[in-house]
Amino acid sequence: MSRSVKEIFRRAKEGQTVFIERKALNPDYLPPNLPFREAQSDEIAQILSPILKGSKPSNLLLYGKTGTGKTAVAKSVLKELEKEAERKNLVVAYVNTRTENTEYRTLAEFSKSLDLPKEDQIPFTGLSIGEVVGRISRQIKRNGIHAVLVMDEIDYLVKEFGDGILYEFTRSNERLSPGFLSLVGISNDLKFKDGLDPRVLSSLSEEELVFPPYTVDELREILTERAKEAFRPSVASPAAINLCAAMAGSEHGDARRAIDLLRIAGEVAEREGLKQIDDSCIRVASDKMEVDRVDEAIRSLPVQNKAILFAVSRFDGGTNTGELYIAYSNLCKRLGIETLTQRRLSGILGDLDLLGLVEASVVSKGRRGRTKKIQLLIGKDTLEKTLSEDPAFSMAS
DNA sequence: CCTCCACTGGAAACCTAGGCTC
């Protein structure tokens, strides 16, 4: 072990590393230009441009699956917009509602960009949402601020807390005059509109823009560009980049995933002391990402779901609901945890299926009834290893 | 073509835990 530690340090000292600029492959790195998103950038710029003449731009909604460049495009246009604006009362704010985690913190974060007077500062806690909205509105009105607020992962906010603050913001514009507030919502989920008040929806989606997934060819080009920044020359061969693009893109053109894959492959190569990323690095990286994903998915499961998953793993070659329920009940008794009903088990199986940990499909066996055919989709050993971390399972297996 | 199994999956009631208000 100490030998490998020494080896690592020696390599680092000699600068014999594959990276020049590792952060070019970080998930939140904003590259100087965003290939294949020119159309979207232009359109957003077009929609927001009235603000430079002092009038209110339409609200805007951006849609697209993860890794289609929504956030990056939005951020880069805003950066440009800020540069362009000579007016001092232009405020551009970006908030990710998921990382802020609550309505209150989302608003508090926004308020930081508004430069509230001392007596109106938003404390960590203690105010009602209405009061916070009030202070923000007052400030916008008083100083005639022209504000653009980008709300990333807005679907999360709506799912967790409803459309209350969106409602406030979308209909408050008369009260803000001479200032105004334009909203740019970013969502992964097309369905989130269902839960919205129709008035909010129509106001929020005055303009809509859909981000299509990247094709494999596009991913390849994106990766090539990033690789040029991130790695020493010839570390990432075209063939390696091709493979990354193909592996990550086969599902749904997720650039984030592709970039992660390339970064991890680079880390693998570095660790192995290679000067080039080869196919095996990428496969190792891909496996690692998959294992991490599964691991994380299992770890964050509630006990009951874990127990059911464990029960499924007892059956090689699949099982069905009735059989599984018996096994599961016994397991619960053994572990000393509550036993849920069969109805519930059926529901949880559906969840596990959605997570891709288990395959559960309804089959009919004619006279012998209908049931779910259930199969474990992940390695038994990974599962057992991860589950054994949970104290409730220490004496299982 | 009908039966009838072994469940499925919808609907609604129930049961907490947590947060908020007074």
Next chain:
DNA sequence: GAGCCTAGGTTTCCAGTGGAGG
């Protein structure tokens, strides 16, 4: 603190069903 509200998870109840075997 008591009282109220809400959100999730769970249970209860039950009508519904694909298709092998009659």
